[in-house]
Amino acid sequence: MEQFGNIKIISGKFDSKFPYCRAVFIDDKIKAVIDPGSGREILLDIIRKNRINYLFNTHYHYDHIHYNYLFYRSKIFLNKIEAECFIDPSNILKRVGIYQVHGQRAIDDWLHYTRQINAKKTPFSPSRNHAWYLSTCRLDGTYAYDETWQCGDTEFKFIHTPGHSSGFCCVLFPGEELICTGDIDLTPFGPWYGGTDSDIDEFTASSRKVADLELKYYATGHEMGTFSHADFETQLEKYLKKIDKRDTKILSALESGSMTIEALTKLGMIYGGPKYITDPWVYAWEQVTLLKHLERLKKNKRVKKVDNLYETR
CATH class of the missing domain: 3.60.15.10 (Ribonuclease Z/Hydroxyacylglutathione hydrolase-like)
Incomplete structure (x- = not known):
């Protein structure tokens, strides 16, 4: 205490x-x-x-x-x-x-x-x-x-x-x-x-x-x-940099080819691996988080969506 x-x-x-x-x-x-x-x-x-x-x-x-x-x-x-x-x-x-x-x-x-x-x-x-x-x-x-x-x-x-x-x-x-x-x-x-x-x-x-x-x-x-x-200020900057690191992980996954949001979700990039995605709530949090990052990356012209597939530009 x-x-x-x-x-x-x-x-x-x-x-x-x-x-x-x-x-x-x-x-x-x-x-x-x-x-x-x-x-x-x-x-x-x-x-x-x-x-x-x-x-x-x-x-x-x-x-x-x-x-x-x-x-x-x-x-x-x-x-x-x-x-x-x-x-x-x-x-x-x-x-x-x-x-x-x-x-x-x-x-x-x-x-x-x-x-x-x-x-x-x-x-x-x-x-x-x-x-x-x-x-x-x-x-x-x-x-x-x-x-x-x-x-x-x-x-x-x-x-x-x-x-x-x-x-x-x-x-x-x-x-x-x-x-x-x-x-x-x-x-x-x-x-x-x-x-x-x-x-x-x-x-x-x-x-x-x-x-x-x-x-x-x-x-x-x-x-x-x-x-x-x-x-707090020092640690905060390190903490917020994890946002960019998640962007990098997603781009790296897409370098191997186009992927659906479902395929990206099953990789478990946010929550630490596929085993955690077996929980329906963790699966949802993983997918929602990925979608937010993908929207950021689309906005910054680093990712595009063709039909239901995401791919790098």
Whole structure:
């Protein structure tokens, strides 16, 4: 755990790797938790010892809402852009690329399986976890970006940083010169923009917007811990270069000949190999990510599409 005044950063299980994340606990006269994805046991311990007034989600992805259901006495808030995901959870699958790749049947199956306590799991994603159902079935309100919230003496605001998802935000604590960057996380995997509501250019712009705040502390949401401003800037440039490296991988694959999007997807270039693509959700994320890169490459006149085949120019 790291502490900045009344703000406690709670590490997640397995070094806060997906499907866990680092949660934020505001331990003040009014208490709040942000992104309860660190783990059931540690969150239950906080709940047993404290009356948590508010629960905030920076966005709707599983690893950041995982344990919402534990906070049945707290008021739950999500950003206005993504509130539809809790009002009608089928919107989640339309935003994370599952519907676009696998169709309506995937939504129907997901709604069926997530209502079961012990549904058969898929190999590399939490797609059928019952927590999806439990943690999206209630929403008490929405928050506006850049609006100041106060819990006791602790002030904070949600800074809109789209790209990872359309409503994604970072949490700024001005008094502590701290920003929680969530999924601008600097991990070895690189930027994640595998949803249909994700955008590569917005991700890059949002990342630099956060760096330009020149704060003392940058607390990431997964694996990497907390950085000074100088170290965050340095690591951010390495992190964003992974976008260009993915372009290079795709161009290299196409050098051997024209390929359909399905053939490119099965190579598993983004997720580390074909074995991961056996999971239907990972397959969808891989394909959506590839399509975003292919559009970039087409725009830059490095790739063209002829019928259903992609090839280099």
